[in-house]
Amino acid sequence: MSLPHAILTALLEKPSSGLELTRRFDRSIGYFWSATHQQIYRELRKLEGEGLIRALPSEQPARGQKKAYEVLAAGREELARWTAASQDPKPQRDALLLRLRAAAVVGTEGLEDDLRRHRELHARQLETYREIERRDFPPGRGGAEDRLRHLVLRAGIDLETFWTQWLDHALAEFAELDVRGRE
Amino acid sequence: MSLPHAILTALLEKPSSGLELTRRFDRSIGYFWSATHQQIYRELRKLEGEGLIRALPSEQPARGQKKAYEVLAAGREELARWTAASQDPKPQRDALLLRLRAAAVVGTEGLEDDLRRHRELHARQLETYREIERRDFPPGRGGAEDRLRHLVLRAGIDLETFWTQWLDHALAEFAELDVRGRE
């Protein structure tokens, strides 16, 4: 039950239409809560029905016409309530770790290439995050909002750093297993 | 599409009944691919229907009677195929990071307690992983299977280490924001 709250956050940062939201999810919020345009449109209608957001009155609401939304007071309250509410962490699900465990039983044949590919994907994401950090969070520190957003970005940077390092470690292990295997 | 493969892996490690699998998911495989007993029973029947596993012939198949399964050759092949197949990483979804970003807009009121709670949960999980490491992977290194399984465990240890450290960092930041706020 987090997508509506992701959308409320994005709309509070800046009122937007569905497609604008979709793009911002691709670049920013989506780094830790991804969503497709189908999900976003559905949820926007639901939030409007619940009275948490409203369409900006400006224009004609025809199909194919841009429709921007803003958050109402009830929406801001709901977001504050959700943010403060105690929530248990979701159980983990990571397919790559599962595949490695499977490989311990059925063999590592073919896995190494994909590990290498994942390493590159994580390295690229890490570089993206670092660019955002250079651009948006220069050394002289800003206000409370900036510091919180920087904290979130640091989590992304540290997570991608972890994955690239761990995958390097895994690939080194694979190389050694190969050598032993050929002996 | 990973739950069937998680089950195949677990059954190859040791043929088991549904409930035994459920318990093992709670302790081990579930650390990176969680599943409830309902999911597991449903999937076991599906895998049996597809001819990837079979019920061990021993006993009467009545309701309330234990029924153990083992993996057939076709199941092992399917697992090997899946393990080697290239797969894209799933888009991230982390509610805690989302809440922090929301807090940058609606305020941090009430969040700190839950951050502290999460920190303790991650610290506890880290301790659990470390105990497993001491018990199952003593310094003198074992064969290829053990090294792969150890690699997976290391990912768990490093991830929980990251989270505890990041949450410490976040809590320190909160403490500082509080001081500034009161000035």
Added chain:
DNA sequence: CCACCCATGTAAGTGGTTACATGATTAG
């Protein structure tokens, strides 16, 4: 006027969660 992109939407299917049901076995 045609191809392409913008913007919003529908529909079907999958995987996971939550709540509940039921028979068998065991401890007190």
Added chain:
DNA sequence: CTAATCATGTAACCACTTACATGGGTGG
């Protein structure tokens, strides 16, 4: 005999994914 627990199962629901549809505007 009863309550608790073991073991398996059903059903409803919800979030997300994937594939497709449709109207409006714009450039060649």
